[in-house]
Amino acid sequence: MTDIKQLLKEFERFAYGQSLHGAFVELLDWTLLPFKKWDSAELQNSALETYQSHPKVQQLITLVTIIGDLSEGFCDPLGELYQQAISTGRNGQYWSPEHLCDMMAIMSVGDNSLPGQTVADCACGSGRMLLAAAKINRHLKLYGADLDNTCCKMTLLNMLFNSLTGEIAHMNSLSNDFYTGYQVCTALVNGYHIPYYIEFIEPSQSRIWLHDLKGTEVKPKFDKPFEPVSASHQINGVQGTLF
Numbered sequence: 001m002t003d004i005k006q007l008l009k010e011f012e013r014f015a016y017g018q019s020l021h022g023a024f025v026e027l028l029d030w031t032l033l034p035f036k037k038w039d040s041a042e043l044q045n046s047a048l049e050t051y052q053s054h055p056k057v058q059q060l061i062t063l064v065t066i067i068g069d070l071s072e073g074f075c076d077p078l079g080e081l082y083q084q085a086i087s088t089g090r091n092g093q094y095w096s097p098e099h100l101c102d103m104m105a106i107m108s109v110g111d112n113s114l115p116g117q118t119v120a121d122c123a124c125g126s127g128r129m130l131l132a133a134a135k136i137n138r139h140l141k142l143y144g145a146d147l148d149n150t151c152c153k154m155t156l157l158n159m160l161f162n163s164l165t166g167e168i169a170h171m172n173s174l175s176n177d178f179y180t181g182y183q184v185c186t187a188l189v190n191g192y193h194i195p196y197y198i199e200f201i202e203p204s205q206s207r208i209w210l211h212d213l214k215g216t217e218v219k220p221k222f223d224k225p226f227e228p229v230s231a232s233h234q235i236n237g238v239q240g241t242l243f
Helices: 005-014 020-035 041-052 057-070 077-087 098-108 128-136 149-161
Strands: 118-121 141-146 165-172 177-189 192-200
Touching: 005 020, 005 057, 005 077, 020 041, 020 057, 020 077, 020 149, 020 192, 057 077, 077 149, 098 128, 118 128, 128 141, 128 149, 141 149, 149 165, 149 177, 149 192
Parallel strands: 118 141, 141 165
Antiparallel strands: 165 177, 177 192
């Protein structure tokens, strides 16, 4: 588990006078501002002005610096901070330990993964499963979805911090209700892969949302009726349970 004592201390100092959850969401939103691809130069300049003129900007810079240092090696200090200071297990929000995520990634992704292959987590939380997959191959396309938008933003930041690519969707993976999507990309600038994200609300733009197949011709799997086969001899037995 990542040691976040200093991060907890600085976060509590930043959150003084407001709710911890509100302060955490403010931290996420402020950190995401410079990563977003805006539709116009005016919107971008307005976002940067908001970013630079925050009344607690120095405390936020300190927090992000600590989070960045603790994130080395595809770690998840944001998720650990949220679990210890915010959720404390409410609504079942206990994240899988990092070593367990690493084991599951090894079992699922394996050693023969190729760049561009996809990995998906339909209840991504803070993105630890995706980070574990990135430890094996950082060039995978990573897709995550969660019903809690705060979790989506944590996963989004974890991907941006590590220059990973894919998509994070705020949606209900069971009902397929879609709310907001975040496409995570990188741009090659002066030899560096600079991360950014594009926010969208149209589910048709998502690679995670289950698209309607209406109007699409689906070929049947069988071209002739099924013919039952009778046993060659009479079977006498009692139907029961498996055990």
